[in-house]
Amino acid sequence: MSEDVQQSVGLAIGSALSENNEAPGETRTACDPRARPMMSPERQADVLLRLAKAVGQVQGVSRMVNADRYCVDVLTQIAAAQKALDGAARVITRNYLERCVTDAIEGGDPLIYDELMRVIDRRR
Template sequence: MENLPIEPLNNEASCHNDSTERKSHHSQEVKKALVSRLNRIEGQVRGVKRLVENDTYCDDVLTQIAAIQSALNGLGKLLLEGHMKSCVVERIQEGDTEVLDELLITVKKLMK
C-alpha cells in the first residue's frame, strides 16, 4: 500500500469551520491519488458485473470481489491515516475531545 503525503495543517486549511459543514482538506496530489484508486476500484466493479453477466464461474467472481474489498480497505486505511494526522490532531489541539468518540465509531465501522 502506497503512502500518500499528508499535508501539515496551516491556517488556511481546516477540517471544520464555524458552520455545520465539515470538509477535508486534501492536497491536490493526495486527492488525485485517491480519485485514481477509486477509478481503479470502479473498473474492478464493472469487471465483476461483466463476469456475472457472462455466467463466469462463481469462484472466479468471488476472487475478484475479494480483490475489490482489499482495494477498498486500502483506500479506507489511507483516508483514516490522513484523518488522524490532520483533522483529529487539529480538533484535539483545539480542545475538542469529542473527536475521539467519533474516531472510535469510524474505526468500528471500518473493522466490520
C-alpha cells in the same frame, strides 16, 4: 449492470460525496473543508486512483456475472475490488488522523474521541 442500477449507484455516490453532506446522526468535529482542502492534491489523486480501480473491478464483476462466469473467478474479482476500497480507506483514515484528529485535539475538542471511536469501529 443495468443503466437504471448504474444511475442509482451514481446518484447515491454523488449524494454521499456532496459538499458538507453528513450522514444522518453524524456530526463533524474539527474538519471544515471550507477552511482548507481536506487533503493534499497528491493524496486526493492517490485516493481517486484507488477508487477508479475499484469501480473498474466492480464493473468487471458485473460483466462476469452477466457472462455466467465461474463463481471462484467472480469471488476473486470481488476480493480485488474490496482490497482497492480498503486501500482508499487506509489513505483517507491516515489523512483524517493527521488532519482532523490532530486539529481537534490541539483545539481542545473533546468530541473527537467519540468520533474517532466510531471511525475505528466502522473500519473493523
